[in-house]
Amino acid sequence: MDEGLKIELGKQGVFVTTIQERYNWGRRNSVWPMQFGLACCAIEMIATTMARYDLARFGGEVFRPSPRQADLMIISGTVTKKMAPQVVRLYNQMAEPKYVIAMGACAISGGPFKQGYNVLKGIDRYIPVDVHIPGCPPRPEALIQAFMTLQKKIDGQHLTGEDRPRHLNSEAQGEFPVPVFGEHDLEPAANPGVWPVPVVIQTGNKEEVNKPQQ
């Protein structure tokens, strides 16, 4: 419905809405995160929920200890390769619709441990991440900013049509394969349905190399 007409009607005391709008309004204001911390960013996440920053103002204070009851997974910290299968399994066990915030340099890219042998270089290799927050660790304000960004995203999701989100689309991918801790690395090294292997273009010899990042 036309936004201008809606405002005009509102001035006359006539309030109109759509099912989609109500649906998204309800979901946006009751995002329940999973009670789940991985490293030092988790301390900032805890601070965000406490009285000074108070995530409850946005409807996100109900941290659930079970993936079955949670809508949002905050990847708060370094994801080691030993922990990655557990994270992906927990994400799989969350009920749709589910969202992910990758919090901090480690969760989005491996951060200061990127060159290490046992740190995953970004959780977006295995699960779809909705909001990335940089920082080491990000301040509580940054997490709140990410939360509000996610709320905006939820607000803009369509109930029907081609661009409807995954949880409303029966054809969309429902399972995200859990990696196995193999002999040398996690197998597979990434989920190609979520994270397309980046194409590295070497300008020196004008040769395109399709190089999978380890």
Place this chain on the structure above:
Amino acid sequence: MASNPYFSLAVLFFAALGFGLAPLGLAWLWAKAFSPPKPNAVKNAIYECGLESRGDAWMQFHSAYYLYAIIFLIFDVESVFLLPFAVAFTGLSAEACAAMLVFVLLLVEGLAWAWAKGVLTWA
């Protein structure tokens, strides 16, 4: 029918039933129309801590632990009875005192038995 004194109760009963069932029905219809279920083996796994469950929950304890259970019982029961005994000690008759001492003696026997068996020596 409307003159029946229970008529209003029946109306309220069905209203209460509808109040409970209507949201459930609407949620069911909503799921049918918009939100397709996508179950899979990982999602439906029983354990919710991120790890896969393995092994049997019906594990057995070593039978040698019965000794610790007995010693715990000796001290536990003793303390339960010694406290009221000590509180009421000045007002007790000689017979009651003797009965209590017999009881304590029985427990001390158990302790002496455990001591003789070498249970009190930590390996």
